[in-house]
Amino acid sequence: MVKVIRSTILNAPVDAVWNVIRDFNGHDQWHPVVATSQIERGNASDMVGCVRRFRLEDGSELREQLLTLSDIEQSFTYCLLDTPIPLFNYVAHCRLFAVTDGDRTFWEWESRFDTPAGQQDELAATVGDNIYSAGFDAIRAHMGLEAA
Amino acid sequence: MARVYVSTVIGTSAPKVWERVRDFNALPRWHPRIRESRIEDALPSDKVGCIRNFNLQNGDNIREQLLGLSDYDLFCTYAILESPMPLTDYVATLRLTPITDGERCFAEWSAEFDCDPAVEDDLVDGIANNVFQGGFDALKRHFGG
Numbered sequence: 001m002v003k004v005i006r007s008t009i010l011n012a013p014v015d016a017v018w019n020v021i022r023d024f025n026g027h028d029q030w031h032p033v034v035a036t037s038q039i040e041r042g043n044a045s046d047m048v049g050c051v052r053r054f055r056l057e058d059g060s061e062l063r064e065q066l067l068t069l070s071d072i073e074q075s076f077t078y079c080l081l082d083t084p085i086p087l088f089n090y091v092a093h094c095r096l097f098a099v100t101d102g103d104r105t106f107w108e109w110e111s112r113f114d115t116p117a118g119q120q121d122e123l124a125a126t127v128g129d130n131i132y133s134a135g136f137d138a139i140r141a142h143m144g145l146e147a148a
Numbered sequence: 149m150a151r152v153y154v155s156t157v158i159g160t161s162a163p164k165v166w167e168r169v170r171d172f173n174a175l176p177r178w179h180p181r182i183r184e185s186r187i188e189d190a191l192p193s194d195k196v197g198c199i200r201n202f203n204l205q206n207g208d209n210i211r212e213q214l215l216g217l218s219d220y221d222l223f224c225t226y227a228i229l230e231s232p233m234p235l236t237d238y239v240a241t242l243r244l245t246p247i248t249d250g251e252r253c254f255a256e257w258s259a260e261f262d263c264d265p266a267v268e269d270d271l272v273d274g275i276a277n278n279v280f281q282g283g284f285d286a287l288k289r290h291f292g293g
Contacts, residue, residue, distance in 0.1 A: 008249045009157055097254065101156035101284060106247070106254045133249065 001089075002120050005110040006132035010140065011148040014098040014105045018074045020139065021094065024066045025052055030142040031135050033057055051081065060084045067091070080113075087123060088114040104148060107136065150235075150268045154280035155256040159292030162246040162253035166222050168287070169242060172200050172214050178290070179283045181205055199229065208232045215239065228261075235263040235271055252293065255284060 010017055020026065025045035028037040037054035039045050040063075045052070051065045063081040070076070075095035080087055092111035099106055109132040115123045140147065158165050168178055173193035175182040185202035187193050188211075193200070199213050208231070216225035223243035228235070240259035247254055257280040263271055287293070 006248050007246065007254070009247060009252075009254075097155060097256070098153075099155050099157060099254070100153065101281065104157070106155070106157075106245070108245070136249070 001112055001114060002124050003110070003112050004124050004128045004132070005108065006128050006136070007106065007108040008133075008136045009099065009148040010105040010107060010136070010143075011145045012105055012143055013103050014074060014096050016143070017105045017107065017139065018071075018096055020143065021096075022046065022069070022071070022074075022076065024050065024069070024076065024078070027052075027135075028054060030138050031131075032138050033130060033134065085123070085126075086116050086119065087127070107139075109135065150261050150263055150272055152240075152259045152272050152275045152280065153256070154258070154276050154284065155254065156281075156284040156288065157247070157252055157293055158255050158284070158287050159252050161251055162222055162244040165253055165255065165287060165291065166219075166244055168290070169244075170194070170217070170219070170224065172198065172217070172224065172226070175200070175202055178286055180286050181278060181282055200226075216241075233271060234267055235261045237262045255287070257283070 020030065023045050025037050025039045028034045033056050035055045035057050037052055040051045040053055043050040046069055048066055048069055051063055053061065053063050055061050062083045064078050065081055066076065066078050068077040073095065075093065077091065077093045080090040090111060090113035095108050097106040111127060171193050173185050173187050175185050181204050183203050183205050185200050188199040188201050191198040194217055196214055196217055199211055201211050203209050210231040211229040212226045213229055214226050223241055225239065225241045228238040238259060238261035240257065243256045245254040259275060
């Protein structure tokens, strides 16, 4: 089992960041690797259990299911259902915390998954750097935030 | 139930901040409002259940008991046994979390307690500003942040 964790500080109030990332179908609006996204069966994107089907810029298609969503804890959990990348039993968790000193946001994004033997390090770096860290930078750009 | 929550960013790694705050008897070394502290019954300060008996700069005496200490999750939980403050069932947690994109850490200090509703706002403000933020400001002066 591989564990990946990335975290950062955003120069914006926690409610403003939550407003953007709580939409499980909104990642094609801000994440650079996601080209298009839709929720299957016409479900609402904040319905726990809904499935997002999305296409990456390289053309590959993935499906992910929303497992938990909490407006109190400002967190959500999701898993991969179908993916061309060999990530198995992938469950990821995003959580925001208020930084009361300065009205900023602490954002933690983590996951656990299995991979074929020998690919652990490479896939952990891909997920951490290209998805999570790139996502942090993309949210900064999307919200017009300065680096914090 | 009254709640207090204060959080900040400190400009060094979580293990380095933890080294400074994990000692339950070390408040006088890093918190400007605490003058002196001892652990009762000569127990080690990292023995869960031990009691710290300390005096503030203004002379007030407080006794607090260590309820939980984790060198893995970097948190410490404690309860007030005796204090001049008009509150009961006070339990607080100080927690550090690494921030992976730089040499800094996220620090949270929170508490829950019961009190007369008429004094709740004053107690919450005093604990948030003087105790928690005051302690964080001292750590930020020491480490940057």
